[in-house]
Amino acid sequence: MQANHTCAVRPSRHSTSTHSTSATGYNMLTDHEKELIAKIWDKMIPVASDIGAECLLRMMTTFPGTKTYFAHLDIRPRSPHLRSHGKKIVLAIAECSKDISSMMVTLAPLQTLHAYKLRIDPCNFKLLCHCILVTLAAHMGDEFDPVAHAAMDKYLSAFAAVLAEKYR
């Protein structure tokens, strides 16, 4: 995210942390950010169904076009389908957050699934990511401060980008 700025001063991230190279080959998240992300998702694991269902419900309510991918499921609020599907998504994101540098390896099966079977238009990943951020904010309040938000947004963007890599 340290792209070229035309402003007078360069922002820096927490300067005491090192930048680890992600498995995709570029510096993206500091060690501090990776810890922060892993900590947040670790807390979500026990409530994965609730959190996952909420993310999906927010996405399908705010962006109705996303419902087109769920014709085969009962997507009413509190439906068991929504909870079990939401749980899968949250657990995959949480699992991956434990070792972000190995993202490409961890996500290889999901890449194949999304590219050849699900074929979800990748623009929708952004919509779900946004709703995940909203869900985290609603649950964490002030604790979801701008630094946590920035780290999480970067992580989810990278996750989505990796998921779409086998599309073409």
Place this chain on the structure above:
Amino acid sequence: MVEWTDFERATIQSIFSKMDYDDVGPAALSRCLVVYPWTQRYFGNFGNLYNAAAIQGNPMVAAHGKTVLRGLDRAVKNMDDIKATYAELSVLHSEKLRVDPDNFRLLADCLTIVVAARMGADFTADVQRAFQKFLAVVVSSLGRQYH
């Protein structure tokens, strides 16, 4: 002309009537500058934007955040003609300030997250939908006079 349901109108009025603009404005703008650092390109004369703490403590950022929220209030008070309400501001952002209109969407997303954090469970999926619809109209209106 945008059609608003009773629920949508009531939701928007309720959220903004309870909102402390002087708290939420600075929070949303500073969050945008931290999460999307390239947006800092428009604030070269705001002084120290060197890191998240500096941004969040910067008085010029805070003052501008309040200005932005007060501008948003105009749409809250004129929901039936947001496009006309923002015609001049749209020209200003396009011709004088030269702001890439995608930035309006980024700020709107940050505002959504700030409001979600403040409202917690009350920021339900339906409330989110209404809020985001409102902001989408605002964003579209602000981008309308770009040519």
